[in-house]
Amino acid sequence: MGVLKSPIVRQIRRRPLTAVIPVSFIILLYYLFFSSFSSKPKSKYSYKTKNGFFSKKHSLIPRNLPNDHISHYDLNRLASTPMAAYNKERILILTPMSRFYDEYWNNLLKLTYPKQLTELGFIVPRTADGDIALKKLEKAVKQVQSSKNKENRYTKITILRQDSDSLESQLEKDRHALSVQKLRRSNMALARNSLLFTTIGPYTSWVLWLDSDIVETPPTLVQDLVSHDKPIISSNCYQRYFDTEKKEMSIRPYDFNNWVESQEGLNIASNMAEDEIIVEGYSEIATYRPLMAHFYDPNGDINTEMALDGVGGSAVMVKADVHRDGAMFPSFPFYHLIETEGFAKMAKRLGYEVFGLPNYLVFHYNE
The missing domain is CATH 3.90.550.10 (Spore Coat Polysaccharide Biosynthesis Protein SpsA; Chain A)
Structure with missing residues (x-):
């Protein structure tokens, strides 16, 4: 006698992508949502702190100086002191x-x-x-x-x-x-x-x-x-x-x-x-x-x-x-x-x- 196959099993074997696509879509959404909170993304810009003038909050210094880069300067942090050197x-x-x-x-x-x-x-x-x-x-x-x-x-x-x-x-x-x-x-x-x-x-x-x-x-x-x-x-x-x-x-x-x-x-x-x-x-x-x-x-x-x-x-x-x-x-x-x-x-x-x-x-x- 042959073994009877259930309708569900037959359906999966005939059209396997109908199950894989929804699962993959859910995994992709999960990755995109939570990865933005996990760590700082890599970028062509780097943060640099020097002499209390450039800071992570106020200055974004481009590494390769692209044509459209923007540099921020907080002149309130710029000092002229007697210990200049x-x-x-x-x-x-x-x-x-x-x-x-x-x-x-x-x-x-x-x-x-x-x-x-x-x-x-x-x-x-x-x-x-x-x-x-x-x-x-x-x-x-x-x-x-x-x-x-x-x-x-x-x-x-x-x-x-x-x-x-x-x-x-x-x-x-x-x-x-x-x-x-x-x-x-x-x-x-x-x-x-x-x-x-x-x-x-x-x-x-x-x-x-x-x-x-x-x-x-x-x-x-x-x-x-x-x-x-x-x-x-x-x-x-x-x-x-x-x-x-x-x-x-x-x-x-x-x-x-x-x-x-x-x-x-x-x-x-x-x-x-x-x-x-x-x-x-x-x-x-x-x-x-x-x-x-x-x-x-x-x-x-x-x-x-x-x-x-x-x-x-x-x-x-x-x-x-x-x-x-x-x-x-x-x-x-x-x-x-x-x-x-x-x-x-x-x-x-x-x-x-x-x-x-x-x-x-x-x-x-x-x-």
Whole structure:
């Protein structure tokens, strides 16, 4: 006798997929639903925490930088502290450069602040001297950035060509003539603003303005200035020269744009037309302002601070938030001040204090 097969068994053997498909569908739904809660999915993006600035909550840093990536920055977490190197804060060193001095570049390379935390920015005028300076600068940059040792390379270097006018002659006697100061300082302000707005990033904590003719500073310049934890702080700019009477090398004050306002200065300003400016350091405009250059004490403490109302651009450290809040270099008469001195006035109008270090010297090139 043959064995009778039940209708159910016969149905399964004839159409096996009718049972397999529903079961597979249920398993697939279960996997898709619960796998989203089990672990973090793999992605082309990775989370990175550094210096308390980038965080899992606020920053998503792309590994391969796809064209459509989005980076988030929480500027409330960005700090400018007196322990900048320890906290790995990014420094932006900005230099308007009409001439290239080897002494400036060599001194820059000697600064001991970590280059991995340092960005450089330059702006070069479209003049004959500017063309020469650009070639020398590009050559120097290539040598540094091609170093096999990563610690000797800067994290980023930007070179701009100035799109505004500039004085053709950069001889000291020509660029410091009183008659050209308004035009010269206005052009310098435009160049500084272009350089600043192009290079400052959402990760920049400090901005050091360092003139291209500053050829000697302490190697710890950055650490020394940030250690004072001031919104704006300026070094005292002097110049080395050979004293023919004493037959020896000596020093003399050079930058007179670091000053404290005087009543005479205010009186002069009150009687000026709106488009006129006061330029410090010229006998034709006697403001009797106390000049930081005259407060240098060779036996004094280099950390001595002095409250200022005007600053020069020789070697000035600025907290990046001061610039972000709107303090820039006016290319127009701002309370009868312009460029760096106008910047100090604008910063003070925004509520920031300005300081100088009368006993902390940097040295200007001697033509």
